[in-house]
Amino acid sequence: MTAEPAPAGAPAPADFIRDIVAQHVAEQRYPRIVTRFPPEPNGYLHVGHAKSICLNFGIARENGGTCNLRMDDTNPAKEDIEYVQAITTDVHWLIDGWADHCLGLKPKGAVPAAQIANGKPDFYAASVPPSDLGHPTSGNEPFYASDYFEQIHAYAVTLIQKGLAYVCDLSPKETEEYRGAPDKPGRDSPYRNRSVAENLDLFARMRAGEFPDGARSLRAKIDMASPNIWLRDPLLYRIRHTTHHHAGSAWCIYPLYDFAHCLSDYLEGITHSICTVEFEVHRPLYDWILGSLDLPRALPHQYEFAKLNLSYMVFSKRRLLHLVQSGAVSSWDDPRLPTLAGVRRRGIPASALRRLAAAVGITKFDSVTDLALFEHIVREDLNVTSQRRLAVLRPVKIVLTNLAPGESVACTATNNPQDETPTTRPINLTREVFIESDDFAEVPPPKYFRLKPGGEVRLKYACIIRCDEVVKDAAGQVTELRCTAELDTRAGQPNADKKVKGTIHWVSASNSIAAEVRLYDRLFNVPEPGADDDFLKHLNAHSLEVVTARVESSLKEVGSGGCFQFERLGYFTTDTQDHRPGFPVFNRTISLKDTWAKPPGAK
Template identity: 60%
Template sequence: LYASDYFQKFYDYAVDLIRAGKAYVDDMTPEETDAYRRLGKASTFRDRSVDENLDLFSRMKAGEFPDGARTLRAKIDVNAANIWLRDPVLYRIRHATHHRTGDKWCVYPMYDWAHTLSDYIEGITHSVCTLEFEVHRPLYNWILDALELPEPRPHQYEFARLNLNYSVISKRKLIQLVNEKLVNGWDDPRMVTISGLRRRGETATALRAFAYNIGVTKYPSMTDMALLEHTMRDEFNRIATRRLAVLRPIKVVLTNYPEGRIEELDAVNNPEDANAGTRKIPFGRELYVERDDFMETPPPKYFRLRPGGEVRLKYAYIIKCDEVVKDDAGNVIELRCTVDLESKSGGPTAGRKVKGTIHWVSVSRAIDAEVRLYDRLFTVPEPDASGDFKSFVNPNSLEIINAKCEPALADARPEECYQFERLGYFGLDPDSTREKQIWNRTVTLRDTWAKEVHKEVRQPA
């Protein structure tokens, strides 16, 4: 439904208001109208007769007068303490083509008139607005009373707007981000629009849980983005299908594993759901692991892969790094490892304890995918608190990488949520095709921003 569907009804109600002597056509300019309202001064046209007002309003509708020449104003109280009751404008002349009604109309209702009557026509019982509309409520009620509209009538209620830190909510500011191409449209996953959240992989159930948890208040406040992210993690941990993906791959060659051999290992689909079952993942001589899971000279208490060190490959074997292969520039390009062939689940050494477990995918069976790592759009908690909010746009809010994924992801569905184990929660982007998958990171497994804030707090003065 659109407000423009009711333009004729709005007009008819305005005629009823004029007939009741509660509205008049005013010839003052917009500037004069504003000045008179501030001063609590009545327009010289306020006492026009009903017949004259009906005639002028009809001629306004017929297009006889230019833009701004006349308005229709409610006849309430020019000295009201609430300035919105000082004979507010209900209709103005504007010769403009409407995107739905074309050139049929050249008089258009103002917000308060359209809002109130749309609610009444549609049978709204609770018209919920943000706090800035609290001062409009007396006018909302006056319109219903002045027209003597029968019950049931709508009632307006106000609440504090939801403000999330590290974001902007104002449409005026969001459109600047879009128009200046600081984001990739209204559905950019970094935007807190419904379409942006949906594209990022947010679910309606998580949003409802988030809204329920923060509640409704009359007091303006700032809600921590971490609460929304916690709500997402809480839901996705229960429902997300687990898969293996390597975002920044480095090759591992298992030198004592038979060449050409591929075995199928069992992996759970969701440890939180016993009914989710298991799947087979291929394992072979050459694997990809995360570059971040290897350090040549690690710090103390580093339990991932290092020269001479052992880790368990998730769902698979224990391996030991024997050799590091580098290119001419000194960059690590390959790790040569040996595998304990008896350490797989059910094997003689399966119970052997190693402190680190890392994920992997098979080189020969991996599928390629583009992965978009989204982060918070702004670098400060309240970007629009002072100055130009656009100066705080996070230059690192999007990183695009090419990842290697287990073959089961070839059958991924866009409506399903996935956890890339040890990495985060991801969803398929609408631009994905069978030939080229595109994944959006919905949220990380842990709140990495909390650590950054903690570091900043502990910085010496």
């Protein structure tokens, strides 16, 4: 059993980062644990981000802390408000009912407030008080790094005043040349030893817009010979005459990630700044910047973990964007995509994502998790929550010759056998019914339990039928099966206990409706498509098949958000875009496990 991350009071997940946090809590290092989830709004969130969200919000909820949602929006050229909205929606969806009470937001429009901390001037970006967190969307919004531009700029000025930063006139290309290589030290910029006064003047003129993009930059003065590239006088500010989706046209200089991120963490009072391992080499710079500014409050620290990889999927923003733009998938929320919008539309519950995160754990080892684990968790989750219904994807008509036209035999179907006290619904057996074409074989393979000429099978919730005659058209295609219904094998009838090997699903021809069903399968047919630059050649040509199915009439008026198990087939959910009551459109979330005659690797 793969458990949902434990509720308060039960054992919480353990990993090396939680161990560190627990130690800090034990020694009361911080008054309160504050983490953050800081996406850049330049793309949609995916299942990999879900791991990070679950870690950061999980640590917050396990320790009575908060986790701030922050847009890491320091590069106006790549970011867009569309992504801000999508990210906010996705985060709310993923943590709803689990950690929404820990979500750190701020009042709309709020910027860091001046305060005195430990006798020194300071700025602090507070989240709304815990009592207001119950209504996270009412008047509150995520934090934005761009709301800190004024303070970050002031910190840059401080660094200049301390002789720890300078304005450099090297071009981007020259800067690269001067930087050296991992195994070769860099060379000092000729502008490295400008006076404080000159740096202050130049930096002010950068801000005033006197210079074109790329003409100058602000750099930290650290060590051009450091074995760590990120300590070789890294850039702090660049000139970009671009409007910003959140900050508007207030700025033409923008801080880079390394400078903005650690300071954003500080301003928000973050205690544990958790990121992925590619930032490990940046940590000395993170510490250098914060350590150089004489900041009055406790400093945040950075910890790194390995990002999630799932087999048969790609996660990189570049590749996801390519899939969307090339038309390989329809949109960012295409149900085949591992985006949170996609998996949500696919019908995967947020709880399954949380349980996946708990199941894979947190380490620094670069691993690839078997998609089968995710699929297992999704099935396990849906199995207990999904109402069962009958649907036939590829119908074959059966005529029950011993039933009169218009005759209706009342039967009772169980809604969910997993419930402690299962409820039922009535269904009707009629003269004409549809069964799955897979469930009849004129020439059955060995150990075939389903219907065959002269054979018997049970129609689930109804009775056993016997196949008397196979009717075909001129082309030799089966057009109908003429069968006898053994009505005394219905539940409660004398022969109810009669055993047959197979039980199949069915729908009444007259008491069912047509529905569009989208059968989704994995997007790629190799375990590591991302390992190949030409990853599109590994696309699974059969990742989407659309069929017109027959579904029981109780599904006729189902609203959006419906989630069902179609018995013996899989889990299906109504499509958020195209489903209408009266014109049902179902997406297959995932098939049921099928251990019979499944060619290896076929599914």
